[in-house]
Amino acid sequence: MAKKRLVLTFPPEVVERPVVAMMVRDYDVITNILRAEISEGEIGRMLVELEGPAARIKAGVRHLQELGVQVEDAIRDIELDDRLCISCGACTAVCQPRALKVGAPDWELVLDRDRCILCGFCVDACPLQLIKVKF
Numbered sequence: 001m002a003k004k005r006l007v008l009t010f011p012p013e014v015v016e017r018p019v020v021a022m023m024v025r026d027y028d029v030i031t032n033i034l035r036a037e038i039s040e041g042e043i044g045r046m047l048v049e050l051e052g053p054a055a056r057i058k059a060g061v062r063h064l065q066e067l068g069v070q071v072e073d074a075i076r077d078i079e080l081d082d083r084l085c086i087s088c089g090a091c092t093a094v095c096q097p098r099a100l101k102v103g104a105p106d107w108e109l110v111l112d113r114d115r116c117i118l119c120g121f122c123v124d125a126c127p128l129q130l131i132k133v134k135f
């Protein structure tokens with residue numbers, strides 16, 4: 001099984017098509033939508049994680065591209081300015097994948113980028129606005 005995180009950019013004419021359902025139905029690829037910014041009639045963007053046999057993921061992605069969807073590898077893009085962090089733990093409380101932790105022995109904030117799904121919840125939680133997430 002392979003896993004791939006991609007950013008999909010949909011032109012307006014494709015925005016309303018059920019492409020995620022198609023990946024599951026036609027290619028048997030597990031498709032998790034991690035973030036989405038989509039409005040009817042406008043360009044849409046979606047961060048997805050695909051899981052399945054590599055050949056099926058490849059075929060599904062090729063089909064998306066044929067439909068006009070722009071496909072790019074997701075760049076892990078979480079920025080944390082830890083020089084100013086006061087280790088208050090507010091961001092850890094909203095981080096469901098437990099990518100952010102404050103704990104012994106030094107009680108400093110630790111970010112595990114491999115666990116981060118770029119959901120952005122921690123961005124609003126930080127009182128000092130030290131975290132930025134982009135995709």
Ligand code: SF4
Pocket residue numbers: 078094095096097098099100115116117118119120121122123133
């Ligand atoms: S973006 Fe989401 S998963 Fe990543 S560190 Fe913040 S809350 Fe956790």
Ligand code: SF4
Pocket residue numbers: 084085086087088089090091092109125126127128129130131
């Ligand atoms: S919420 Fe902000 S200040 Fe508090 S631990 Fe997280 S990054 Fe540091």
